[in-house]
Amino acid sequence: MSSTLKTAAPTPISRPPARPQPFPGLPEGVLLWQEYLSRAEQEAMVEDVRAAITQAPLFRGTMPKTGKPLGLQMSNLGDLGWFADRSGYRYVPTHPKTGAPWPAILPSLMALWQTLGDYPAPPEACLVNYYGPENKLSLHQDMDELDVHAPILSVSLGDQALYRLGGLARKDKTQSFRLNSGDVLVLTGPARMRFHGVDRIYPGTSTLLKQPGRINLTLRRVNLPPD
Ligand code: MD3
Ligand code: FE
Numbered sequence: 001m002s003s004t005l006k007t008a009a010p011t012p013i014s015r016p017p018a019r020p021q022p023f024p025g026l027p028e029g030v031l032l033w034q035e036y037l038s039r040a041e042q043e044a045m046v047e048d049v050r051a052a053i054t055q056a057p058l059f060r061g062t063m064p065k066t067g068k069p070l071g072l073q074m075s076n077l078g079d080l081g082w083f084a085d086r087s088g089y090r091y092v093p094t095h096p097k098t099g100a101p102w103p104a105i106l107p108s109l110m111a112l113w114q115t116l117g118d119y120p121a122p123p124e125a126c127l128v129n130y131y132g133p134e135n136k137l138s139l140h141q142d143m144d145e146l147d148v149h150a151p152i153l154s155v156s157l158g159d160q161a162l163y164r165l166g167g168l169a170r171k172d173k174t175q176s177f178r179l180n181s182g183d184v185l186v187l188t189g190p191a192r193m194r195f196h197g198v199d200r201i202y203p204g205t206s207t208l209l210k211q212p213g214r215i216n217l218t219l220r221r222v223n224l225p226p227d
Contacts, residue, residue, distance in 0.1 A: 029191030030165065033116070037182040042157055042208055045108060049128060049157075049215060052077055052103040056095045058130050064088045071135045077126040078105045080222050082144065089144045091125060091222050105219070112153060113219050116186050119150050121225035129216040131161070133203040139166060139174070139195050142220075150221030151188035157181050158214040160205040166195030181206040 023032040037045070058073035061084030076082060080091040081102045094101055105126045113123050129137070142152060156179040166174040176199065179185065187194070203212035 027165070027191055027194075029187060029189035030194075031116070031186040031188065032177075033184045033186075035180060035182040036116075036184040037155070039182070039208075041108070042182050045106065045155070045217075046157055046208060046215070048106045048108070049217070052106075053128065055103050056081075056100065057097065058128070059095075059097055062086060072137060073130045073132075075128045076102045077109075077128065078102055078124055080125045082125060082127045082220075091144065109155070109217060109219060112155070112184060116184060117151050117153055117219070118188070119221065121147075121150070121221055123150075123153070123219040124222045125220045127216075127218040127220065129218070131159075131198065131201050131214040131216070133159070133201050133212045135198075135213075136200055137198040139164060139170065139197040141193055141195055143193070145220055145222045147221045147224045148192060151186050152192065153219040154185045154187075155217040156183045156185070156214065157217070158206050158209040159212055160202040161214055161216075162199045162202070164197045164199050168193055168195075170195055178202075181208050 023034055026032060053075050056075045056077070058075050060069045060073055062069050064084065064086060067086045070084060074082070075095070079102070080093055081095070083090060083092045083096055085096070105123060109126060110122065113119070117123075131137075158181055160181070161179045162176055163179045164174050164176045166172050172195070174195070201212075201214050209215070
């Protein structure tokens with residue numbers, strides 16, 4: 001049967017890659033892309049991080065002054081790595097135990113920074129935090145970077161974390177949300193100096209890692225970019 005009404009040929013619609021939008025309703029400068037990384041991308045990243053931490057083993061920093069060991073284990077990638085001991089928090093160019101330079105920041109992370117970071121200079125440090133099921137990170141500000149205008153970009157891998165975001169003063173009210181494996185969080189502009197922490201890990205909520213726990217990768221610019 002024929003019709004006099006002709007249906008127009010479907011118009012090709014050009015769409016951006018099927019990536020979710022940042023999560024709505026978060027404070028200005030808090031950009032959360034839930035499950036931004038595919039399972040395959042997460043698996044590749046974990047393999048690359050495993051290889052890097054055989055070169056630059058995870059270690060426990062300590063609280064300044066008291067020397068009490070921190071709960072989390074950490075390592076770093078990049079020209080600079082975040083380090084904590086009795087004399088304080090600082091960025092250092094070499095691994096505290098091996099004395100070797102930190103391994104390079106993964107190309108996949110550099111690409112994420114380029115896509116989501118919206119900043120002209122590359123990151124200098126990638127802090128690798130490893131949380132066992134018992135570990136948490138108490139509420140703090142990130143204040144050891146000279147370049148406070150650069151964003152911080154964080155990637156969550158493995159078990160879900162209960163993440164707490166506060167304001168610019170410790171007493172400000174906080175909001176909590178879950179970070180899942182593959183989530184990418186960018187903290188920029190007015191959010192850069194907010195208090196934040198990790199209250200708990202939910203073991204068994206991801207099958208990405210071979211054991212319960214969570215890896216967080218945080219990309220940071222430390223020094224002011226040259227002009
Ligand atoms: C919000 N790590 O290493 S990353 C840290 O999940 C740290 O391991 C947490 O805080 C983790 O310092 C959170 C996400 C993050 C980083 C910096 C922020 C969130 C932030 C700065 C301001 C506000
Ligand atoms: Fe932090």
